[in-house]
Amino acid sequence: MKNHPTTRRAWLQQSAMAFAGLSVMPNWWNEAPLLDFSNENDKPISLGSNENPYAPSPVALKAMQDAAKRSNRYPWTVTTQLREAIAQKNKLSTDHVVIGAGSSEILGLTAQWAALQNGNAIAADPTFGIWMRAAENLGLKIIKVPLTTDKIHDLPKMLSAINADTKLVYICNPNNPTGTILPAQQLKDFVMEVSKTRIVLLDEAYLEFTDEPSVASLVTGNRNLIVAKTFSKIYGLAGARIGYGLAHPDTIKALVGLQPWANHSGSAVSLAAAMASLNDAEFISYSRKEINKTKDFVYQEFKKLNIPYIPSHTNFLYYSLAAYKGADWRKALADNNINAGSIVEQNGKWARISVGTMEEMQYFMKTVQTIL
Ligand SMILES: Cc1ncc(COP(=O)(O)O)c(C=O)c1O
Numbered sequence: 001m002k003n004h005p006t007t008r009r010a011w012l013q014q015s016a017m018a019f020a021g022l023s024v025m026p027n028w029w030n031e032a033p034l035l036d037f038s039n040e041n042d043k044p045i046s047l048g049s050n051e052n053p054y055a056p057s058p059v060a061l062k063a064m065q066d067a068a069k070r071s072n073r074y075p076w077t078v079t080t081q082l083r084e085a086i087a088q089k090n091k092l093s094t095d096h097v098v099i100g101a102g103s104s105e106i107l108g109l110t111a112q113w114a115a116l117q118n119g120n121a122i123a124a125d126p127t128f129g130i131w132m133r134a135a136e137n138l139g140l141k142i143i144k145v146p147l148t149t150d151k152i153h154d155l156p157k158m159l160s161a162i163n164a165d166t167k168l169v170y171i172c173n174p175n176n177p178t179g180t181i182l183p184a185q186q187l188k189d190f191v192m193e194v195s196k197t198r199i200v201l202l203d204e205a206y207l208e209f210t211d212e213p214s215v216a217s218l219v220t221g222n223r224n225l226i227v228a229k230t231f232s233k234i235y236g237l238a239g240a241r242i243g244y245g246l247a248h249p250d251t252i253k254a255l256v257g258l259q260p261w262a263n264h265s266g267s268a269v270s271l272a273a274a275m276a277s278l279n280d281a282e283f284i285s286y287s288r289k290e291i292n293k294t295k296d297f298v299y300q301e302f303k304k305l306n307i308p309y310i311p312s313h314t315n316f317l318y319y320s321l322a323a324y325k326g327a328d329w330r331k332a333l334a335d336n337n338i339n340a341g342s343i344v345e346q347n348g349k350w351a352r353i354s355v356g357t358m359e360e361m362q363y364f365m366k367t368v369q370t371i372l
């Protein structure tokens with residue numbers, strides 16, 4: 001035990017010397033990445049998950065780097081600050097806000113809450129369904145209502161699908177995978193009507209790509225409405241895993257009651273990124289401008305190739321594969337190093353593609369031309 005430091009001071013001195021010794025550590029110490037973040041989305045062209053290719057913004061990156069240094073401490077105060085900032089942005093009070101590790105956590109919490117009440121949920125088909133598997137495992141039956149031929153939520157049909165056992169109605173606006181949006185007044189009327197008796201879960205993951213108003217203001221007088229929002233899309237923080245829900249304070253209490261640690265799924269790093277990004281107007285408008293420009297380019301190219309598409313209110317496009325005679329469109333793209341995700345309407349043969357950078361979409365269009 002000759003080298004064992006006997007006092008705290010001696011231990012610190014020894015540690016400091018060991019730390020200083022890092023400068024003579026072998027090269028692999030500096031060069032080897034600590035973690036391997038590569039995954040399918042790192043295929044040269046990642047167009048399958050509707051991420052923001054321009055992010056993280058410099059502001060978010062700086063905030064994350066600073067927060068990493070504070071990661072030995074629980075980030076309680078930042079959680080509260082973020083809830084306050086979100087509340088302020090939505091003209092609500094802090095008790096209307098729940099923080100989650102991405103908005104998928106908020107979708108899951110809401111589905112759990114509905115499942116606990118035993119019954120079914122109504123959702124469009126196709127729509128964003130990541131939360132459905134866990135909900136079904138909890139006994140919530142999902143009733144799917146096809147979109148209209150224009151690929152928009154069929155609100156009258158959804159209304160008539162509601163039965164005595166319906167506990168939840170899910171609306172994704174704009175809708176993933178079709179990129180369509182509901183007229184604001186029509187949506188508001190539907191929400192007001194349905195939420196008199198059922199939980200309405202409104203997923204606004206892509207609303208920041210539009211000029212449409214959020215329905216969040218309706219939560220103040222309404223215990224049955226939950227609005228799910230994310231930092232993964234326009235804010236470009238998909239990897240940070242941070243999102244939030246807005247609801248009546250009583251509903252927030254019910255939702256956080258289902259979290260292992262109320263409001264504390266966010267890490268110091270993700271919370272800091274979200275705080276920095278929430279009002280980063282310059283980055284938001286830059287992202288929107290670039291994505292719109294690139295979307296216009298893809299529309300033009302689709303037109304040249306006679307590929308029908310749905311005008312999109314998001315950072316992804318829904319296009320027809322009616323002309324495709326091959327067996328597996330997704331694989332054909334993957335063989336060309338494009339990860340295009342898995343959402344394809346089997347019958348109508350429609351596919352979704354995220355809007356990447358201009359260079360990526362030029363490459364995508366060249367590939368489409370070759371494999372179609
Ligand atoms: C409509 C919709 N809602 C929610 C999410 C979940 O986002 P996150 O959990 O990354 O916040 C996504 C992700 O693609 C989505 O498309």
